[in-house]
Amino acid sequence: AQSVTQPDIHITVSEGASLELRCNYSYGATPYLFWYVQSPGQGLQLLLKYFSGDTLVQGIKGFEAEFKRSQSSFNLRKPSVHWSDAAEYFCAVGGENYGGSQGNLIFGKGTKLSVKP
């Protein structure tokens, strides 16, 4: 079955520290992978996406993610966290035939990030 697991429900980091949010997926075909961020009371905003090619992808707000096929992972990283990064982060997986019943994006349950001053 297709699934996305975000093992950490809540993470707290100090401002200026590095960040890594974990995402593991199970998908039967070539995966398309996404990270979204949700600020309180807002909708989800796309941070970055991976379809093919370079396994290290850059996104907005200084975020990057690395696709590791052997580990079925797509972890999100940021070298130095800012207080404004406090939000909830969602990993999602889809496929080439996205949009059909087999290709709709599947979302993880999210990781809430808190930032200490």
Next chain:
Amino acid sequence: DAGITQSPRHKVTETGTPVTLRCHQTENHRYMYWYRQDPGHGLRLIHYSYGVKDTDKGEVSDGYSVSRSKTEDFLLTLESATSSQTSVYFCAIGNPPDHYGYTFGSGTRLTVV
């Protein structure tokens, strides 16, 4: 996002009443989705549409119906609202292969009392 709007933003309704939420897009995207978001459950797909009058069920479709009579509008109806349908509802749009990854609306907070 300016290309997708949801209405209303907040609604309180009584158990047993029908409720309709509206999603409107100006991006001319083919695919539209309705999700609900609940603590501990993340985002769960209710229904989606892949064209005018073409819709299909998601994982939590019981108690919900949808309609899409125009490309730009996707309506979600709670036929007889129950307290378990208290949630935040998000609409999303997508348009493969030109636009992978969804664009989300700002959400509708629905409370059923």
